[in-house]
Amino acid sequence: EAQVTQNPRYLITVTGKKLTVTCSQNMNHEYMSWYRQDPGLGLRQIYYSMNVEVTDKGDVPEGYKVSRKEKRNFPLILESPSPNQTSLYFCASSLGQGVGPQHFGDGTRLSIL
């Protein structure tokens, strides 16, 4: 079954404590991306990757890092989380450049106190 798996689904943590949200896809997709969703703002792209070792910034990259060492994995790293990063996060993947994100993970609800 085609799947994008995010972990954890929910996390409550404190300011400054480094955390990683993992994202893995089993479809051999080249393109992966991260989004945050906030009420009234829709989804905003944080980072994207077009292949292994190829990543670039989206609209709201400040405070986040990513890596793409393997095709299937695209973790999102918050080195020093702050309360304004409390949000719902989605990882997505797609096969080609023209199709847009095709498969999304189930989302990760992060609360940073």
Place this chain on the structure above:
Amino acid sequence: AQTVTQSQPEMSVQEAETVTLSCTYDTSESDYYLFWYKQPPSRQMILVIRQEAYKQQNATENRFSVNFQKAAKSFSLKISDSQLGDAAMYFCAYRTDGAGSYQLTFGKGTKLSVIP
């Protein structure tokens, strides 16, 4: 930077009726992609339909179709024969076709309610 505007924060439709959700965008590019995504209460994100800007023909997927007006920079979604399962947030999205870029911009969404 591109902007995507969904001017209707909320809409409602009677079951079995037709509803149109509007989306406009601002860009100076000639080649790009447009998408509609659905987010039901389960919060899953589901790709509904996509349109390439170079194609004049409007995309259709079963009960979902778009009205793409390139000159007007408008990309509306029509849902025919609305069903209870269509109740969701709908997001319009724009993606540049620029080589080496996968930037995607979403609108703020329209919440669709379906009345039985």
